[in-house]
Amino acid sequence: MNYDKQKYKVWNWKSPVILHWIINPGLVINELILGQTIPKVMLIERDGKKTFYQRSLVPCPHCGELHSGLKYSAQNKTAFKNWFGFYCDNCKEIIPVQRNLTALIILTITFPIWGWFKQSIKQQWLDKQPDRYKNLNLEIIEKKNTTKNWLKSGLFFGLFMFITMQVILPLIKGEEITQKNFLIGIPLWLICGLGWGLTMKWWMNKKGKENTAHNNVQK
Ligand SMILES: [Zn+2]
Known part of the structure; x- marks a missing residue:
């Protein structure tokens, strides 16, 4: 289309x-x-x-x-x-x-x-x-505690990825889970999780361009 x-x-x-x-x-x-x-x-x-x-x-x-x-x-x-x-x-x-x-x-x-x-x-x-799809609310509901929300979802995502990549994946592959998995995995996925949470927060609140003129469209 x-x-x-x-x-x-x-x-x-x-x-x-x-x-x-x-x-x-x-x-x-x-x-x-x-x-x-x-x-x-x-x-x-x-x-x-x-x-x-x-x-x-x-x-x-x-x-x-x-x-x-x-x-x-x-x-x-x-x-x-x-x-x-x-x-x-x-x-x-x-x-x-x-x-x-x-x-x-x-x-x-x-x-x-x-x-x-x-x-x-x-x-x-x-x-x-x-x-x-009968009773839909298409207005955005302002969420309170947005700081807590991104933190929570970031940490959750980090934890989820940590378990998947450092614990479940090695188990599937038959590899040993060593201390190294934890030493590298915990800080790595903590940072990734928080980064992801912040990106989502920024992205969901990102506003469009305010000008309505269509003649200066990029790309
Ligand atoms: Zn249709």
């Missing part, structure tokens, strides 16, 4: 956020267990004082509707359980999502197990979707 590139920044697999979704093996848990996912294409409004979340749009390739990013968010309890993609409440189709590479590999290997049930699971999932 063609989008107005002057009005929107178009994000696809080449953009850092979606690329990160593809390559980070830790996100396999988010995708396969929690059903958290990311659209293949996202549009970010260039102008406006609104925050990132309010400027991000999820286009439906089936009907062309531009859904607010807030439609698929924790505040509407729709950020998770999206195993088959994002449900379009306009045309009832599924908006395609970008799969995490590790998740894709696991899904491919285990296909003989779940492949048989795919259609019935998908139908059950699809039947539940309309209800989830």
Whole structure:
């Protein structure tokens, strides 16, 4: 589909956020267990004082509707359980999502197990979707204690990555878990986690450009 590139920044697999979704093996848990996912294409409004979340749009390739990013968010309890993609409440189709590479590999290997049930699971999932999109709040809810929130999510992410990379991964590979894993792993993932938390905080509150003139568009 063609989008107005002057009005929107178009994000696809080449953009850092979606690329990160593809390559980070830790996100396999988010995708396969929690059903958290990311659209293949996202549009970010260039102008406006609104925050990132309010400027991000999820286009439906089936009907062309531009859904607010807030439609698929924790505040509407729709950020998770999206195993088959994002449900379009306009045309009832599924908006395609970008799969995490590790998740894709696991899904491919285990296909003989779940492949048989795919259609019935998908139908059950699809039947539940309309209800989830009935009472949506597309206004951003100002969160209190934002400092605590980024700290908490950063530390949680750091801890999660630490356990995955320094404990679970060596166990899978049959390597010994040594003191070195902890000496390097703890500070490394602490810094990475806090960095991630801060980036998310900055990114979610990032405002668009205030000028409305479209003639000085970069790129
Ligand atoms: Zn649609």
